[in-house]
Each structure stands twice: as C-alpha cells, then as structure tokens.
Amino acid sequence: MAMEDVEITGAGETAGAEPLSAEVTRTYPIAPGYSVNVRSGPGTHYRVVRTLPAGSSIPIRCQCPGESVSGPYGTSNIWDNIANAQFVADVYVKTGSDGYVAPRCS
Template identity: 65%
Template sequence: MATEDIEISGTDELETAPAATAEARVRSYPVAPGVRLNVRSGPGTHYRIVRVLPEGATVPIYCQRPGDTVTGPYGTTNIWDCIANAQYVSDAYVNTGSDGYVAPRCS
C-alpha cells in the first residue's frame, strides 16, 4: 500500500499513513468523551501500545480491518480503525455513527 506523510493533530511528529485515493474521502471521527485511547501496532489488544491519544481526540480513519473483539462506549465490535501507518484503535471507542465499516478495508 502506498504511503504519504501527514501530520497528526496533537503531536509534533510527522506520521506516515496509508494514502487515500482521494484525500477528501478520509474523514475524522471523535473518540469517546473522557477516554484516553491506546493506539496499537495492529488490530488487537495483544499488539503493543505505540502511543495514547488524549481525551477529546479526533482520529482520521484511512481503512478498517477485523481483529480482536472489544466492548467500549459504542458497543461491541471486532472492527479496528487504521489511523496512521501501523496504528490502530478499536472502533468501539470511536463515534463513527455506524455499527459497521465506514472506510475501505485495509489491504
């Protein structure tokens, strides 16, 4: 998958994220209120934590993939959101307004 450099809000680091076909298709969604969310290196709780998002964060969703089932403020799901290259959060903590996929599946 092609990558491009993007800046993730709330950090001074330059992150690498999967390139979208059209930048306008990448939408950002809010993380559940009052939650500091673990960002993992893969789609599951057994992957290492690469960083922690602060309360009030919003995340871009470049693609989604199935992984470990997690229960959170927005239900129980096995969908994981790719928010940057090799950085995933459980969709159970992201308010997408849907119980299903809202972005293309990760390849």
C-alpha cells in the same frame, strides 16, 4: 446534529492543466472522557505505540477485523487504521455506524 471535522488537502486548478482532485480526510471523535491506546495491530495483544488524549479526533484510513473488544459504543471486532501500523478499536470512535465506514485494509 454535531458538525464533523473535515480537512481538505490538495491543489486547485491551474490554467490549461487538468484539475487536480482534492483529497478529503474525515476525522471522527474519540468517545468523550476516554483516552485511547493506539496499537501496532488490530488487537489488545499488540503493543501500545501511543495514547490519544480525551477529546481527540482521528482520521480512519481503512478498517479491518481483529480482536473483539467492548467499549462505550458497544462490542465489535472492527479496528480503525489511523496511520501506518497504528490501530484503534472502533468501539472507542464515534463513527455513527456499527459497521465499516471506510475501505477494508489490504
């Protein structure tokens, strides 16, 4: 079983204060051997804002339906929001699921 990358951010507890919750951001690997376009919206008709190099891992903030595309992990209309106005087709990301793995974008 491959180990997932996990980044933990946040502060610990302070004496006499309520504990602060740590925010855990899980990252997912891009399909091996692929460089992936990051687009300004959930479809190939949106402009490319940058390209992720092969071997990258990404956080998924939320997911939304968009244009259906085919890639190394099948065909799907799910797009992963990785940052403000930055989307990657989920079929290029190894999430371990054919469905949603993060909250829906609002």
